[in-house]
Amino acid sequence: MKVTDLITGNQRTAFSFEVLPPLKGTGVSALERTVDTLREFAPAYINITTHRSEYVYKDLGDGLMQRSRLRRRPGTVAVAAMLQQKYGIPVVPHILCSGFTREETEYVLLDLQFLGIENLLLLRGDKAREDTHFRPTPGGYAHTTELQAQVNRFNEGYFVDGSPIKAPGTGFSYGVACYPEKHEEAPNLATDLYWLKQKVDAGAQYAVTQLFYDNAKYFAFVRAAREAGITVPIIPGIKPLTKLSQLTVVPKTFHCDLPEALTTEALKCTTDEEVAALGVEWATAQCRELMAAGVPSLHFYTVSAVDSIARIAHNIY
Secondary structure (H helix, E strand, C coil): HHHHHHHHHHCCCEEEEECCCCCCCCCCHHHHHHHHHHHHCCCECCCCCCCCCCCEEEEEEECEEEEEECCCCCCHHHHHHHHHHHHCCCCCEEEECCCCCCCHHHHHHHHHCCCCCCCEEEEEECCCCCCCCCCCCCCCCCCHHHHHHHHHHHHEEECCCEEEECCCCCCCEEEEEEECCCCCCCCCCCHHHHHHHHHHHHCCCEEEEEECCCCHHHHHHHHHHHHHHHHHHHHHHCCCCCCCCHHHHHHHHHHHCCCCHHHHHHHHCCCCCHHHHHHHHHHHHHHHHHHHHCEEEEEEECCHHHHHHHHHHHHHH
16 A cells, blocks of 8 residues: 555554664664554554665775775665564665665566565665765766656666566555655745655655654744645654754754753753653654644654653554
8 A cells, every 4th residue: 555545544653663674794683673653553654764874984004994885774675675564564665875876776676576576765865975065976876856756767667777567566655755855955935845845746645744843833834835836635743852962963963953842951951761761751742733634644753762752642542
């Protein structure tokens, strides 16, 4: 089933969450614990992130360094297959422009199609750590809309080189990302909405937001999107605060503001445990307000927050 069917076919607000493939060589036990903790809330689907390779340096001694590329979190396709087979929960792998060529993307699409996975989240992805700005991978794409065009052509029965697929399988449906407080590279929100409209017009069936802590900004973003002619579901992304360090890390990393009321209370905390308790309280109130406003789904980012998300889910479902 398509994500849009999964989130609109419920009488209650749908619940979903995002996981990361395990670090190379660490096994899947931590990932399974995450799913085991959250599956009692009947997730409509599970998102699985994808990560590009990056440069790493090895000290060879005598002042010599060896530079090589490493993917620290491989296995998105394998993780998707494992979760779908073990838990029977629909999965939504991320497909990136960043770090991947057209041909590599095509092979991923073929593998996912063989596995019967039909939902994707298409993203440009972040710049490489060594770059000052985003640069497309040689043979890859600079924009999500270009990636969408490849998936659309694949759905129509054509490989990236234009040759026909002899036995086309079931096509993919997909969503894209959006940013209530605008993407960090967008000059203004109007430009950001223009590109979201382009992605929707190109075939995106829904959008999921970057994390945010101020519902007023989400509601204003949705109103502006509707005025711009964007009618697809806009799913709010939620990540509770869990650590003192996140007071500075979250705004810097995710380019979102912490509301003054949240910051005031967080600055009173002296331990991570106190911040986590505040994070649960704040996110619970956020979710209740969003649910009262009729959002079709809530999507949770689980990194360092699984136990908090379970507590929030117990509060709201």
